[in-house]
Amino acid sequence: GEDVEQSLFLSVREGDSSVINCTYTDSSSTYLYWYKQEPGAGLQLLTYIFSNMDMKQDQRLTVLLNKKDKHLSLRIADTQTGDSAIYFCAESPARRGFNKFYFGSGTKLNVKP
C-alpha cells in the first residue's frame, strides 16, 4: 500500500540549513514531490524527482532520494523566515498510473530570526 510519513515539526535558526525527511512504502516506480503550504493558502510545488534519480538540486533546494531505504529528504540552504510553512511530501506511484497522490502529514518548519 501507500504510506507516506513525515516528522511533524522542525525548528531552525535563520541562515542555517533545514532538512525535512520523508519515508514512503510503495516499491513501484514513483514520482516524489515536495509542496509548501503557507497559512490559509494552497499548495505550492517546490520540486519533484522520479524514483530513478538520486538527487536533484534547484537553487537553495536539494532533494536526496535513498531508494533502498525509501527515504526522501528536502534540504533548504540558508533558511529564511519566509521559508516558515508546512512542507508536504507526496508520492504518485506508477501502479496507480501516476494519477493518485499520497501525502504525508506535513512538517511544520519554524524559522527563528
Added chain:
Amino acid sequence: GAVVSQHPSRVICKSGTSVKIECRSLDFQATTMFWYRQFPKQSLMLMATSNEGSKATYEQGVEKDKFLINHASLTLSTLTVTSAHPEDSSFYICSARDTGGWGDTQYFGPGTRLTVL
C-alpha cells in the same frame, strides 16, 4: 510554472444551500483534475478524480450525490457541495494534471475555504 486558479477563495453559506467551486488551469490543458479536502492541521484527502468529458471517480466514503463534479472543458472543473451542512466546512483544494512538456505533475489551486453556518 503552471497556474491553477480557484473561485471563490472563501465562501460562507447557510446550512441547506449549495455551493459551487470552480477550478481552472490557466496556461495548460488538463484532462484530469483532482479535488481534495483538508481538515485543520491535517494532510490532504483525495475526494475524487475529475476526467474531462466523463464521470468523476470518487474515493471510498465520498458521497457522489453530495459532492457533484463536472469537468466540462479541458481547463475547468467544478465541485458543487449540495445541501451543505456545518460538517462540510473545510478547505477544498483542486489540482490539475499537466502531462505536457517533459514532466507529469500536478499543480494545485490556492484553495477555497468553505464555512457552513
